[in-house]
Amino acid sequence: MKNTIKLVSVLVVIIIVSVTSLITQHNKQSKSNDVVKEKSDQEKAEELAEKMKPKIEECLRKEDIHHFIKTITFKKRVTIDPMGYIVIRGYINDEPEKYGFSASLQYRAKKIGSMSYDPELSDRFIDWEEYKDEPEVKENYLKSFTKEEREQYLRDIGEKE
Known part of the structure; x- marks a missing residue:
């Protein structure tokens, strides 16, 4: 009987120590997850957009066979469309109402998926x-x-x- 009580006591102590250890480990892991947060999708999109701006400028200048473009301005806001493309918008020659453009970026491929132009800008590329x-x-x-x-x-x- 005494051996059974000792055995049960030892098992209870082992269970309490194990549970305490698991709780402590879980709390430490939760705190480290708070410290090492992964970047949000929006942050990743903004980083890619920043890296792709020179390629977008290159595409615009390639289309500009008449050398119409004096300045290229990118809008600050970067969006992620429902299909997962990262969309960056801008305009040419300080005229956002007339000469706007947008570029759809593919995140995984790190490339420009498509470019679209306002009609008046497109006309300048004919x-x-x-x-x-x-x-x-x-x-x-x-x-x-x-x-x-x-x-x-x-x-x-x-x-x-």
């Missing part, structure tokens, strides 16, 4: 050499502008000083 056998296409396009808009467009694509 390569009229492709229509050299059809000059009426350009003329019809230019007729859609007012006189001031036409002159500005021709200046923007380097055809008028």
Whole structure:
């Protein structure tokens, strides 16, 4: 009987020590998780956007066959769309209403998925050499502008000083 009581007492002590040890270990791990927090998705998106800005500028300049772009400005806000793309927006030549663009970045591939441009910016990227056998296409396009808009467009694509 005395041996049974001793054995039960030893088992109770072992169980209490084990439970106390597990609780202590769990508390330490919880505190270390608070200290070593993983970056949020938004922070990761902002870091990638910052790294990709030079590549976005390179793409814009490649499209800019008429050397229209003087300045490129990126907006501060970076978003993650429902499909998981990181979207960074900006504008050209200090005119956000007319010459805006956006780039969708692929996080895992660390590359530009797609670029889109406001219509007026896209117009500045038209390569009229492709229509050299059809000059009426350009003329019809230019007729859609007012006189001031036409002159500005021709200046923007380097055809008028």
